[in-house]
Amino acid sequence: MFKKLRNRFLISNLVIISVMLIISFAAIYFITYNNVSSEINMEIHRMEDSYFKRNDNMGQHPxxxxxxxxxxxxxxxxxxxxxxxxxxxxxxxxxxxxxxxxxxxxxxxxxxxxxxxxxxxxxxxxxxxxxxxxxxxxxxxxxxxxxxxxxTTSQYGILKTLIYTFLFVALIMFIIIYFISRFFANRSIKPVQEAFERQKQFVADASHELKTPLAVINTNVDVLLSNNQDTIDSQSKWLNYIKSESERMAKLTNDLLYLTQMDNSDNKMIYSNFNMSEAVENIILTMEAVIFEHNLSLNYELEPALFTYGNDEQVRQVVMILLDNAIKYTNKNGTISIALNKQNTDIILSITNTGEGIAPEHLKKIFDRFYRTDKSRSRQLGGYGLGLSIAKAIIDQHCGKIYAESIVNEKTTFFVRLPMSL
Structure with a gap:
């Protein structure tokens, strides 16, 4: 499919450029031809006048x-x-x-x-x-x-030479343009191909993630149907399994819909100046009980009154995703550190957690949809690999940057850089 698309692009490009070359060469030729014809006409009229005057001066035919x-x-x-x-x-x-x-x-x-x-x-x-x-x-x-x-042999010889020159130059240009067009056609098709492959992978991953809870729900329903004489109370375990998997599916579909909305360029969010310091502090206060429940230590240092321009709710969601991610992957009795400060004209948020860390080969892929460094562990923790993708989509819309640094078996730090409001 992409080979055909590339060939169509290449042929279209060659046809357009060839037509332009032909038109350009034809215009140059006809302008030159008209100039040569005009000079010849002027020359022959001068000759007429010269012979005519000479005969008149002689008073007789020479x-x-x-x-x-x-x-x-x-x-x-x-x-x-x-x-x-x-x-x-x-x-x-x-x-x-x-x-x-x-x-x-x-x-x-x-x-x-x-x-x-x-x-x-x-x-x-x-x-x-x-x-x-x-x-x-x-x-x-x-x-x-x-x-x-x-x-007028020499004058028309110039025109003939011009045609041969055009043909030679056109042939050379056609060969050069072919290879240049092929190079740019491959470069143009590559992002489309990559996007298509990502889309295929996204659909495959989404189908796989939906398949697991559906299988669990179907199995539990079969168990309930096979014991239809039992009371609801005696079958509550299977019902709880169904409810749990339904909630996981609901969260997954909501995340997928949210990502689709983020990808839609027509999706307009309401932006305004808001206090980033207060937003981060509110999230920390909300999650503080959960952090202590996991027997984790929390350190944070927030520079006050740092304002940025964007959507308050979306930025809060990013902080929530990163903090929830840190809680899940912090080692037992580990530490979570949060810092918010100003750096030149930007606001830098960093969230660090101690733990296993992320291997270098995974760092560039962790923001891809459904990507997980440890799929079995992520599934146990209830993750689908969409949280960081959502966080990146939000930060990209705010013209910011999000990235991670990690030391294996020591710590991982996520950074968010947003432009500061003046």
């Missing part, structure tokens, strides 16, 4: 240079010495009556050029003759026509 030494090139057009041109005049039946050129030209060329120009049936045009490109213009005169010819 001699045929076919059998005489030609004059210097600058006698006609000193600024265009490299341009070969000639003029012929014909009668109304297209018989040559006069020919003029600054170069020694065979009579065959005069005749062939005249026939080519006549065959075009137009006042101006182009033709190829003996592997050379010529441009002509035909002007009616008294009792005939004047035809001026200009060798």
């Amino acid at each position: 001699p045929d240079f076919g059998s005489q030494k030609p004059p210097k090139r600058d006698a006609v057009a000193p600024s265009h010495e490299r341009t070969i041109s000639f003029m012929i005049e014909t009668d109304l039946q297209w018989n040559i009556t006069d020919k003029t050129s600054s170069f020694d030209i065979d009579d065959e060329l005069y005749e062939s050029a005249k026939e080519k120009a006549i065959s075009k049936n137009n006042k101006t045009g182009n033709f190829n003759l003996e592997n050379e490109h010529w441009t002509f213009s035909i002007t009616p005169i008294m009792n005939g026509y004047r035809l001026v010819f200009l060798d």
Whole structure:
């Protein structure tokens, strides 16, 4: 599926860029072609005027240079010495009556050029003759026509070279763009593929977690049905099992729905400035009895009057998740330490618990959904591996950071960094 998606992206990218290259090259070619055509037209008009003025100054037609030494090139057009041109005049039946050129030209060329120009049936045009490109213009005169010819092989050679250059550059660019597009296509598809794999894993994990309590409930219901003559009081043990598993399922589904809401970018929460110090202190007071019930020591140091901008209830939930997590994984007669202080423009909350710690290979994954370093122990403690995922989603929405540091068999510390209100 992702291979097809990548190939579609790659083909679409290549097609779009190829079309843009073709349009760009075509635009450059036509602009160059129009410029060359304009220069040729101006040149041939200058030649016409030059031959016309020369004949007028001489008062007669110049001699045929076919059998005489030609004059210097600058006698006609000193600024265009490299341009070969000639003029012929014909009668109304297209018989040559006069020919003029600054170069020694065979009579065959005069005749062939005249026939080519006549065959075009137009006042101006182009033709190829003996592997050379010529441009002509035909002007009616008294009792005939004047035809001026200009060798434009070099000008049109530039256009031909331009086409070959474009084709070569286009081929090289196409190869380069192909590999670049493939590289970026793979990079673009990778996040989608990773998200899809995470989604598949999420569905599989959620199904697995739901499967266990459902199996327990189903088993206990079967036991109740097999003893349908007994009183409810005698079957209370099975009913309590059903109730316990139902509550676990309810908590799981609520957590899943909450994560779905957090993932929804349209989910707008009400944000305001609130006292982070008071929020953390209230959570500690709420959980203090639970901590002492587990025979754990509690140390906390909170800097007063630290304000942040966000949703008070959500941030309290993060503190509750981290503190509950610390209680579950603190070793017997261990210690929980909580600190809240200001660091530059941020508020730093740290919750530390002594215990087994977290191995380095697990630290980057503990915020993934359903991820647990010890699945059997987590299930015994009633965890699903969603608490830290919820905490991270909340902190991300508040433009903060949450991370953990741990020393194996010693302690684990969770840090929450939130921007402080001005």
